[in-house]
Amino acid sequence: MNVTEAIAKALKEEGVEYLFGFPSNPLFDTGAAEDAGLRTIITRQERTAVHMADAIGRLTSGDEVVAFACQHGPGTENSIGAVAQAYGESSPLVAIPAGYDRAKTDVDPKFNSLVSYQSVSKTCEQLSDPDAVGETFRRAFTAARNGRPRPAVVEVPKDVFWEEIGDFEYEPSSANRAGVDPDAVPAVADALVDAENPVIFAGQGVHYAKGWDELKELAETLEAPVATSLNGKSAFPESHPLSLGAGSKSEPGQLAHFLDECDVLFGVGCSFTETAYGITVPEGKTVIHSTLDPTDIDKDVGSEMALVGDAQLVLDAVTDAVAERVDDDRGRFDDVAEEIAAVKADWLDEWEPKLTSDETPINPYRVIHEITNVVDPDETVITADAGNPRDFLAPFYETDEPLSYIGWGKTTQLGYGLGLAIGAKVRFPEKLCLNIMGDGAIGMTGLDFETAVREDAPILTVHLNNYEMASYDTPFGGDFADVGEALGGYGERVEDPEEVAPALERAIEKTEEGTPALLEIITAKETELSRPDLE
Numbered sequence: 390m391n392v393t394e395a396i397a398k399a400l401k402e403e404g405v406e407y408l409f410g411f412p413s414n415p416l417f418d419t420g421a422a423e424d425a426g427l428r429t430i431i432t433r434q435e436r437t438a439v440h441m442a443d444a445i446g447r448l449t450s451g452d453e454v455v456a457f458a459c460q461h462g463p464g465t466e467n468s469i470g471a472v473a474q475a476y477g478e479s480s481p482l483v484a485i486p487a488g489y490d491r492a493k494t495d496v497d498p499k500f501n502s503l504v505s506y507q508s509v510s511k512t513c514e515q516l517s518d519p520d521a522v523g524e525t526f527r528r529a530f531t532a533a534r535n536g537r538p539r540p541a542v543v544e545v546p547k548d549v550f551w552e553e554i555g556d557f558e559y560e561p562s563s564a565n566r567a568g569v570d571p572d573a574v575p576a577v578a579d580a581l582v583d584a585e586n587p588v589i590f591a592g593q594g595v596h597y598a599k600g601w602d603e604l605k606e607l608a609e610t611l612e613a614p615v616a617t618s619l620n621g622k623s624a625f626p627e628s629h630p631l632s633l634g635a636g637s638k639s640e641p642g643q644l645a646h647f648l649d650e651c652d653v654l655f656g657v658g659c660s661f662t663e664t665a666y667g668i669t670v671p672e673g674k675t676v677i678h679s680t681l682d683p684t685d686i687d688k689d690v691g692s693e694m695a696l697v698g699d700a701q702l703v704l705d706a707v708t709d710a711v712a713e714r715v716d717d718d719r720g721r722f723d724d725v726a727e728e729i730a731a732v733k734a735d736w737l738d739e740w741e742p743k744l745t746s747d748e749t750p751i752n753p754y755r756v757i758h759e760i761t762n763v764v765d766p767d768e769t770v771i772t773a774d775a776g777n778p779r780d781f782l783a784p785f786y787e788t789d790e791p792l793s794y795i796g797w798g799k800t801t802q803l804g805y806g807l808g809l810a811i812g813a814k815v816r817f818p819e820k821l822c823l824n825i826m827g828d829g830a831i832g833m834t835g836l837d838f839e840t841a842v843r844e845d846a847p848i849l850t851v852h853l854n855n856y857e858m859a860s861y862d863t864p865f866g867g868d869f870a871d872v873g874e875a876l877g878g879y880g881e882r883v884e885d886p887e888e889v890a891p892a893l894e895r896a897i898e899k900t901e902e903g904t905p906a907l908l909e910i911i912t913a914k915e916t917e918l919s920r921p922d923l924e
Contacts, residue, residue: 392519393550395557396485397425399526400456402559405483407445407815409438410458411467414487415550417458427456430815430844432808435459437837439471439484440808445816446481448770448792451538451564451597453816454481454530461487461547465502470802472540473509477800478620479593481538483529484510488546491517502544511539519552523559530562537682538597566598567681569698569706577655577677577694578710584653584675587613588633590668591700593620594658594681600701601791604657605629607708610715612722614729616644618659618667619783619796626789630726634787636668637798638918639780642736643729644668645921653677658700661690666779666798679703740919744785750913751886753781753853759889760823760851761786764897766793769821770813774806774830777915778853782825784919803827804834807850811837814846821897823849828865829858835872838907842877847900850907851893855914873907883910 390398393415400408400422408422408429416422422429432438435457442455459468465486472484486502493499494515503515512532516525529541581587589611595604601624608615608631615625616633625632634641636648648654649671657679661670670676670690678685678692679700686695696703737744743754764771766788772795773782779796788794795809810824826835831852841848852869873880879899883892889910896906 390554390557391550392516392522392545392552392554393419393421395522395554396526396545397421397427398557399522399559400427401425402561403526403530404453404561405456406453407442408456408458409441411435411438411460411464413460414458414464414485416485430840432840433837434834435464435468436471436802436804437808437811437834437840439468439475439482440805441812441815442482443471443475443478443480444795444809444812446538447596447795448813448816450599450792451481451534454483454533456483456485458485459487461489462500465505466500469505469509472506472542474800474802474805475540476509476511478797479538480540481533482540483533484540484542486542486544487550488515488544490548491546494546502542506542509540510542513542515544515546516549517546519549519554522554522557527560527562534562534564536567566699566702567697569696569703571706573694573696574706574710577696577707578714580653580675580677580694581611581613581655581707581711582714586647586651587611587653587655588647588651589613589615590617590654590656590659591615591621591624592618592656592659594700595621595624596792598658598699598701600658600704601625603701603704603708607704607711610708610711612719612725614647614725616648616668619798621658622783622794622796623788623791627787628789630729633729635783635796637780637783637796638666639784639920641733641784641919642739642921643732646732647729655679657703660685660688662799663689664799666801736919736921740785743917747886748913749884749886750855750911751884751889753777753912753915754785755886756851756853756889756910756912757781757785759893763890763893764821764823766790769793769823770795770810770817771823772796772806772809772825774824774826775801775803776827776829778825778827778830780918781915803830806830807834807837810848810850811841811844811846814841814848815844821849821900823851825851825853827853828856831869832865835869836876838873838878838905839876841905845903847903847905849896849900850905852907852909853912854909855912857914868909870907870909873909878905878907880907880909883908
């Protein structure tokens with residue numbers, strides 16, 4: 390057995406079902422990955438392949454760590470941005486870039502992925518010893534699976550792939566959870582119970598911990614409203630009377646209102662990273678921070694108390710402690726729910742003219758409104774690309790089903806959403822997988838719509854075409870419905886607001902028949918975002 394075959398065997402033993410990437414890498418070129426029982430998926434550019442792996446890791450709460458492979462040099466140069474995206478969004482995957490021959494690794498101007506990927510990966514090492522395949526990949530998968538999920542990178546020099554190693558047995562890694570310090574819980578419970586207006590802020594860590602039921606139980610026991618990060622969106626059912634929606638660059642009015650009014654803010658499964666795509670913690674609040682990664686504590690936002698551990702275990706412990714301190718009915722649920730509903734109603738009334746606008750070109754908020762009316766959010770995985778598509782969608786699209794919305798909140802690449810949608814469809818073929826992208830995004834990764842066609846992943850792509858890059862007054866052109874048709878999918882151009890809903894229904898029907906669909910919707914140059922100011 391050579392190293393290539395051993396790597397493929399290790400991937401299979403680790404439970405990897407998919408290998409995404411781009412030739413030339415011996416894992417693809419020799420057929421070793423397919424011989425080991427992996428489904429190999431080749432994209433038109435490396436970045437999309439990493440995004441597909443990223444989606445599966447996040448949508449399975451890290452239970453499935455997917456692999457990516459690419460060629461040395463150009464392949465690693467093209468993919469580093471996507472690995473950086475996965476790192477910023479805490480997405481688990483194992484990247485296997487080929488490297489130059491060992492003798493040339495450090496020779497200028499060779500691109501050294503061992504060095505270059507270190508700042509955007511949880512672990513990064515070079516497989517220079519052919520006999521170390523087992524221990525090297527076990528370390529990589531252990532890193533990706535445990536603690537804060539992030540990419541692990543193993544660079545394999547070209548000449549190492551062909552080295553013979555004889556018999557090879559592999560022992561897969563394990564996944565473990567970190568519990569909370571029980572001595573730290575009582576003080577947190579006291580602070581939450583004593584608070585006049587507590588607010589819970591849930592991040593992506595709740596998804597990874599599968600702590601959805603525990604989050605709901607704490608909210609109802611404490612009778613406190615819940616906001617989420619964009620990555621945490623869908624961790625708490627947004628139809629729930631205590632839901633405040635997701636914080637982002639654009640967010641619901643009730644979120645800002647309650648964030649301003651709160652006296653204690655309990656963040657769980659979140660990093661509290663200061664970013665344009667997250668909440669701004671107002672001054673004068675008591676902050677309790679629970680995270681799996683202790684380096685998040687006091688990184689950007691100071692906290693009075695902290696709990697380190699798996700979000701489900703933290704929530705379970707805190708809920709038990711809170712329940713011991715309160716009666717079954719604290720008597721404020723209805724008041725809190727009514728206040729949320731009233732503020733939300735006022736906010737929606739303010740936005741109603743845009744959401745139902747008959748203007749042409751079509752107001753993009755009308756598109757979002759029609760999407761919310763047409764799709765079944767419980768049977769849909771939806772994502773929106775960077776910039777305006779994200780900002781239009783996030784406040785107004787509500788979902789109750791965990792892991793039905795893929796968001797992000799830190800580093801954000803144009804074109805990210807297409808790969809996320811294709812990856813979601815590959816893993817969950819029974820779901821409607823929908824991505825919304827603008828002119829800049831479709832120009833960067835749009836040709837990978839053909840990957841969806843070729844790989845039998847019938848996604849729905851909605852292109853908001855206003856013929857410019859966001860609000861930067863940079864003109865773009867193109868007829869992308871025709872591009873969708875030319876790439877083998879279904880394409881339709883929509884210019885009448887009354888045709889948005891029927892076009893969505895036609896496109897969804899096409900995806901159900903097995904054909905990827907691309908709707909090009911001609912939209913107005915909308916610049917107003919829902920970003921309520923804190924008082």
